[in-house]
């Protein structure tokens with residue numbers, strides 16, 4: 435469910451016309467909908483009503499300050515994976531006590547900043563990381579609140595590049611090592627054990643892997659308490675999938691996911707933490723692009739648009755499928771035909787869609803790639819010296835540029851000439 439619909443023959447984000455936005459900010463640009471963000475956050479949070487929960491928005495899915503602030507105003511905390519994301523979450527007004535810090539490679543400097551801020555929980559993923567955090571906390575005379583991220587060795591059934599809960603993945607502490615590492619944590623002066631953490635992957639479209647992982651976590655809570663540890667928090671990570679293609683089997687609804695968790699967590703008496711990202715931001719954003727050329731190849735039609743893999747890398751990186759629609763509503767009797775939608779970057783991988791059925795389109799027409807709100811702008815780069823594109827946030831009939839398009843001066847101005855190459 436989103437708020438991108440045709441009105442008066444053109445695509446709108448809530449009450450704002452996309453062609454009007456394109457005229458103001460130019461293409462390509464990302465457009466986010468406040469109503470959609472709000473709806474998705476509330477559907478998720480409300481599914482757990484009555485339970486002691488903290489919903490930490492996974493900032494890495496969309497780290498624009500305005501997006502974080504929109505969610506923070508609804509009560510969201512933040513799940514962060516770097517000092518940069520810590521800075522963003524704090525700047526957007528998320529209180530430190532609603533921030534959890536995930537990731538396999540936190541540096542000592544990053545740990546220091548997060549301890550200074552006073553965050554809710556560190557999700558620690560290895561013994562060396564635990565030792566480093568202990569050392570940093572001791573040097574500051576504080577105790578770091580820690581949950582160990584346990585690798586439950588379950589197959590999330592998602593794309594290999596976003597599966598994180600199997601033994602062969604780099605994430606978490608191996609299941610069989612968990613008790614021993616908790617023993618080490620209990621002895622560390624700078625560590626306060628507060629919970630257990632798990633995150634098995636992203637774009638998970640079936641409840642079964644969640645069920646398998648969460649049941650293992652529940653057993654672990656009982657075991658660890660038996661070992662004498664205080665386990666208050668259970669962090670169940672993120673990963674709930676979203677519908678990218680109409681007609682596909684829909685992913686589990688938040689209320690079904692919540693029902694499963696209520697069953698497994700009942701009687702455990704824990705504070706539940708969630709780290710949803712894609713589920714909140716995915717369908718709350720679109721990428722709007724203009725067609726530069728329509729080119730007839732030997733056996734296929736290419737639509738060459740002004741967005742490229744540097745702006746949205748998901749199709750190239752994960753074979754992701756994004757629905758593509760015309761910004762101008764097709765006539766009811768329009769004849770659809772197959773085309774490849776590609777960008778200008780000099781890579782064959784710069785392909786958004788192959789043999790996609792689309793209405794008649796001509797150079798200058800605009801298209802929208804849907805479900806681009808998560809892992810879109812945040813993964814963008816400047817390959818081929820293409821500046822970062824604009825991001826716009828809509829709220830009802832209001833809109834604002836929440837990140838202006840980078841200029842070529844900004845982009846090229848980052849380079850420095852060594853003195854031996856300067857003109858004499």
Ligand SMILES: *Cc1c(COP(=O)(O)O)cnc(C)c1O
Pocket residue numbers: 492494495513536537633635636637671672673674709710711712713808
């Ligand atoms: C990426 C990530 C998330 C968010 O995943 P989604 O699939 O976007 O919900 C949550 N927790 C951790 C540790 C992550 O790495």
